Amino acid sequence: MRIDAHQHFWIFNPVRDSWIDDSMLVIRKDFLPKDLKPILKANNIDGCIAVQADQSEKETNFLLECALNNPFIKGVVGWVDLCNENVEERLKHFTQNKLFKGVRHIVQAETEDFVLRNDFLNGISKLSKYNLVYDILVFPNQLENVIKMVAKFPEQEFVLDHIAKPKISEGLIANTNWKTNIKRLASYKNVSCKVSGMITETQDFKWEEKDFYEFLNVVVEAFGTDRLLFGSDWPVCLLAGEYQDVLQIIEQYFSAFSKEDVSKIMGDNAVRIYKLNN
Secondary structure (H helix, E strand, O other), X not given: OOEEEEEOOEOOOOOOOOOOOHHHHHHOXXXXXXXHHHHHHHOOOXXXXXXXOOOXXXXXXXXXXXXXXXXXXXXXXXXXXXXXXXXXXXXXXXXXXXXXXXXXXXXXXXXXXXXXXXXXXXXXXXXXXXXXXXXXOOOHHHHHHHHHHHHOOOOOOEEEHHHHOOOHHHOOHHHHHHHHHHHHHHOOOOEEEEEOOXXXXXXXXXXXXXXXXXXXXXXXXXXXXXXXXXXXXXXXXXXXXXXXXXXXHHHHHHHHOOHHXXXXXXXXXXXXXXXXXX
């Protein structure tokens, strides 16, 4: 099964979605399952995982409703307030829905040491009890503290989003710290990585396929093919390219890999890590 392990839906709200500014007109509108379904079909993708873009339980409920009404949405990575004392009660509530597979917090908008806050760590400590994945959304400068956090939870399944957003256009030499910390993070076998969100980490959204290869080399060497997952980051990717552009980068890069390895990256790993068959 071919799975897009990372995409979003929203009904555009200019106040809530203020991060979508005037420079992002192409995504300042609604993006719903009916918009994605034909794109997945055209690209031979069997299903997807819908990931939160807003930090509210309303968002989590919205995504779960989308998944309930659209069988191609195989799972949801939603939002729960991990810093709240009632976190376990809310996790118990949402895991009554089998489509609820994981939790994400937009840590890239937080301070460097946010992931080491006691209240946040308490929230993370509750996830494995409910077989939930935690999606890590950070910038490279936050990786060192992420490594410290991950070290505290050897039983927790983590997935790094968007290869931690290195500055692609500056090349690998300018991203030396990113490379070092990716290798350190990958040494924890309970951490996987989505090869996603790369085209929007380019200067003025200008890129060529080869620009990504040295970064993909790093994550392949670090995580291996058992812990990499394809994700489109649709519709955010539309800022810098079409869905098929994102897919082609990954398919072209991995074209020399074995059929088994390609199957892992293009879906099998997502099914296993997010327990999409459960």
